[in-house]
Structures are given as C-alpha cells and as structure tokens.
Amino acid sequence: MVAWTDFERATIKDIFSKIDYEVVGPAAISRFLIVYPWTQRYFAGFGNLYNAAVVMQGLEKVVKNMDNIKATFTELSTLHSEKLQVDPDNFMSCSFDCLAIVVAAQLGKDFTPEVHAAFQKFLAVVVSSLRRQYY
C-alpha cells in the first residue's frame, strides 16, 4: 500500500484535470520514439498515435484508484510482459521521463518542484505496478 499525502492526492488529480490527453499522450510517445529510437521495436503493431490517448486513459484509471494501484494494473502488467514483451527498464527511463517532460512543458510554472515531486512519486508507483507481473 502506498501512503499518499493529501497534497499528493490533490496534486495528481489536478495535473490530470489540466492536461489535454489528446495532446500530451501522442506528444510523449512520439518524443520518446525519436529520442530513444530502440523503443520503436514495440510500436510496429501499435497503430496510429491516436492510440496514445489510450495510454493516458490507463494512467487516469490509476488516478481514480490511487489506493489500489497494483490490482488496477495487473492486466496491463501481464499484457506488457507476456504479449508486448517490453523491457521493463524502458518504462521509467524512456517513456515516463518523456511524459514528465511533456507535462512540464504544458503546465509551465504550475509544474512547481513540489508538484513535480508528487508526479515523480506517482510515476514510480505506476512503473513498479507495471513490473509486477514480470518474472
């Protein structure tokens, strides 16, 4: 069980209410496909980047279930490990770092160091849950 402070809960909900999924999702994915080109190996079957909004919706599910993130992500973790076979080291170092960068650029001054820290903790929990079903 992750212990979230009131500030962290409010901040995560606030971030997700402010960002535009249709913009942030595709922007983050297309950025990391360029910056870390080896990740392209996983996206041959992903279809158009409009599917990137699907990733944001997955994250939004977590925002609604912040006290039960492990269970929320069991299926997705299995998907990423067994079907998509994504190297889990990529989760934070490639995709979520780029997501943080795109969110920071969108929110500007609102993305204060304290907000950034809360978002970083959130992403670390998401990564840990996505890794859970790997061997």
Next chain:
Amino acid sequence: MSLSGKDKAVVKNFWAKVAPKTAEIGGEALGRMLTAYPQTKIYFSHWSDLSPSSAQVKKHGATIMAAIGDAVSKIDDLTGSLSALSELHAFKLRVDPANFRILAHNIILCMAMFSQEDFTPEVHVSFDMFLQNLSLALSDRYR
C-alpha cells in the same frame, strides 16, 4: 552513442539560444532533483537549505551549467576537458555516477519548460546524447 557532427552542431546552436537562461535553468534543475529525487540530498548535507528557493541551490545550479557550457565549447574532447572535474567527483565528492542521469533528466525537463518551441524532439535527442557523453566523461577517472 557517439555524437555526430550534426549532433554537435545542434547542441552548440541550441546552447547559444538558451545561454541567457542557463544559470536559472541550472538552479531550477538542481532544486527539482533534490525535491523529486530526495535520495540525492545526501551529497549536499553540508548546505543549510536544500529547497528549490535556496540561494545555495541556485548558485550551485548556475556553477554546474557554466561547466556544462564550457563542455559545449570543448565538445570534441569531453574526456580531456572534464578530467579535473571527473577526479573531483570520483575522489573527493564520491558521487555515484548513476546520479548523473538523474540530474541530466532534470536539466532536460527544465530546458523543455523554459524553451518550449526550441526544444523539439530532434534537439532533445542530440542534447540527451550530449549529456550522456558528458556523464561518461565525468565518470572517466572513477576506476
């Protein structure tokens, strides 16, 4: 992942554009690293204030960016030009080199915040490679 001639040109060009803001970006990046990655605070326990608004943090962030700017001007020989700093980090400061990546990420994040239009994915990839090569040069003297 070595820097091509094109990467070097992109980095120099981008650095020239952000030059007026680099000191501020450095202070922001360091402050964010200490706040969002609290395990890095151990290296700064001699400071009285580790918050993002701390004068010590801002000053040191500017110092770091000045050194990075110097590295940009000597981009053809990062290992040679960073040798003294590498020895400092290895033998005196004893910073685990895994942390260089963390600061690099925060610098990149601040670059994206401070110069949104200029920090395109194409600039981002060259700059990310530059910071990786810089981190490698900074680790060169460790063992």
